[in-house]
Amino acid sequence: MKLRWRIVLSIGAALALIEGVLGLAYYAELQRFLLDHSAQSLRAQAKPVVDRYMRQLEATGQPLATVARPLARDLTSRETGALVLDRSGRPLAFGKFLPEEPAPVVPDPALVERALAGANELYRVLQDPTGPQLVAYVPLRVPVGSSNIVGVAQLNRGLGEAESTLARVRWLLGLTFAATLGAGAVLALLLGHHIALPLERLADTCRAIAAGSWGRRSELPHGRDEVGQLARSFDGMVQRLEQLIAAQQRFAADAGHQLKTPLAALRGHVELLRRGLIGEPDRVRASYETMQELVDRMSRMVRKLTILSNLDAGVPAQRADTDLVAVARAVLRDFGPAASGLRLEVVARDGARALVDPAQLYEALGNLVDNAIRHTPPGGAITVEVEPGRVRVRDTGPGIPPDRLTRIFDRFYRYPPTGDGAGLGLAIVQSIVRANGGTVHVASEPGRGAVFTLEFPTPQ
Ligand SMILES: Nc1ncnc2c1ncn2[C@@H]1O[C@H](COP(=O)(O)OP(=O)(O)OP(=O)(O)O)[C@@H](O)[C@H]1O
Ligand SMILES: [Mg+2]
Structure with missing residues (x-):
């Protein structure tokens, strides 16, 4: 499966799970609160009526059956149905009188038994042909507040109000769920696109490069984020390769x-x-x-x-603060035996240093001195002049004609073409100088020798 779809699915699943669990917990808590609240208000309404009748029984010493009817009647209202049961759980009287008053629901024997055993805060939702009913049980105690239970009053009320509140909440929760999931999906799509696109581009580039298009690059912005860093490293690597x-x-x-x-x-x-x-x-x-x-x-x-x-290949130069005089002396010392009949000399200023790779400088100077030795006739002189950041190789040979000056740094260019050189010495000099951030310059007047000048950055 594509990465972007995996991201969308994972985020969607996580959101659905969190939303689902939280929504259900919230709904259950609200439902419990609403039912508790309704049951409490049912009991609160019934309490003064029940207390009044119980006090009357206490005062007269009559049995519950004598007041069961008026008690049930007084407990009944337009919203509330009532049923009075005796000590053994048998119905004694119900209070419905007018057609619009709710009928009492069929009592649940188990609940009645618990109420008769003294459970004060008992309620349940029972199904009734007129719809779900909240049913609360109130033990009838004589005297009031004592543990002597003479019967139980069952009160019931339709769940209409609580139900419509809960229905609204269900609808809102559903809407929130759908909206969160929708917004989450859009965000996840954007995120997936943002993450997957650079990878897809990079994969395209890799395929193109594998097929031989070495000029291809990632075509991603080299920003500061992870993708930018990846793109920069990737492009750098391809360029290097x-x-x-x-x-x-x-x-x-x-x-x-x-x-x-x-x-x-x-x-x-x-x-x-x-x-x-x-x-x-x-x-x-x-x-x-x-x-x-x-x-x-x-x-x-x-x-x-x-x-x-x-x-x-771009092997980096090991540039260091280098003593130019020491390198120049080493070159002349090593080439000395090949220069019989020539005067070799280093003319130096103290403290002549440059930021350059000493081994590469040795190689470059070696090539210049080698050329000078080969082109200078016996009795001539080769001078290496050293100043801070600059080395000059001067000879007293035939010099280089102006029309060749521009070409002598070309690879394989040599004159005469039959000579035993490869025509690579000056090309090497030029590459070394470039790799060390310097410049090379040649000046020559035919018949009066040639001067090659190398310049390099100096240490601060
Ligand atoms: N000091 C010089 N005096 C006169 N001609 C020179 C001098 N240095 C270089 N040249 C000319 O420039 C050409 C190129 O020099 P380069 O060092 O690149 O090649 P090479 O010396 O012929 O061969 P290689 O250095 O590869 O052995 C030489 O063939 C030569 O004609
Ligand atoms: Mg050479």
């Missing part, structure tokens, strides 16, 4: 494409060696060296593609 999958797809495509050529060359060498088509030891050695270079190049390429893929 989309990013990760795109990075992986790109990695697979790039690696497949870029490794094709060196792998083909490698296979060529292996084939020639296997068939023994290269005979001379010098050429065999040269072939092994070429194969070694190809393997090195491929591992460098895979390493760089992995770094780029991680950056594409």
